[in-house]
Amino acid sequence: YLSGSGWAEYREKGEVCGIPLPKGMRESDRLPEPIFTPATKEEKGRHDENIPFDRMVKVVGKETAEKVRSIVVALYVKAAAYAKEKGILIADTKFELGTADGELILIDEALTPDSSRFWPAAGYAPGGPQKSFDKQFVRDYLLTLPWNKTAPGPRLPADVVEKTALKYREALKILTGKDIE
Structure with a gap:
């Protein structure tokens, strides 16, 4: 789904992470198919940077990059289908992967309200922001405050x-x- 930083990039460039998308898409529109949007892992307090797939290939190699893309897209598709049956749309999510002893491993939470956008399917209405069961509520609150958007953030009431x-x-x-309980 086209939301968050992907929506901002699409409005500016007509693409997300170097992947061209159809013209005329609206905020929260469902993408024609899931896309893989790699990012660099930045130091604590800094935002991760979305990068095109070809840059990921240069960093980790073609075989690893393609394996990661295949795994995370398959995970997303399976999770999104399960959630949709239950009444939730997983608009997007992130998976953080690394290696240990040469094996690809998941190194952080996955498919939580902190790492995903969860929207109620019943109220889904493309063309604007969606109601959600995720950290967007906190993001929206923080946007009402005057702060420089660097860590540490304001204390939440x-x-x-x-x-x-x-x-x-x-x-x-x-x-x-x-x-x-």
Whole structure:
């Protein structure tokens, strides 16, 4: 789905991470097919940088880059299909991978409200921002504050923390049928 930094890049260039997209797409439109958007891992407090696939190939090699792309797209497709059956659209997500003893491994959380955009399928309406069960609520709150967008960020008020936790718990319950006690 076309949202977040991908939406901003599309409006500016008509592409995301060097991948051309059809003309006339709107915010939150479903992409014709899932795309792989690699990024560099920056130091704590700095934003990761999206890079084109050919730059990833130069950094990790063609075989590894293609393997990573294949794995993460397959993971996304499977997770998105499961979530859609439960009533949630996974608009996008990130997977952080690394290597240990020459093997590709997952090195951070995956498919959580912190690493993904979870939208209620029932209210999906392309053409603008979507309601969500993810950290977008916190991002939107932070946009109302005057700060330089560098770490450390402003302290979140208790009500913002509580509302965010409720959104995360709602996503958990919808996806798994379970709640945190």
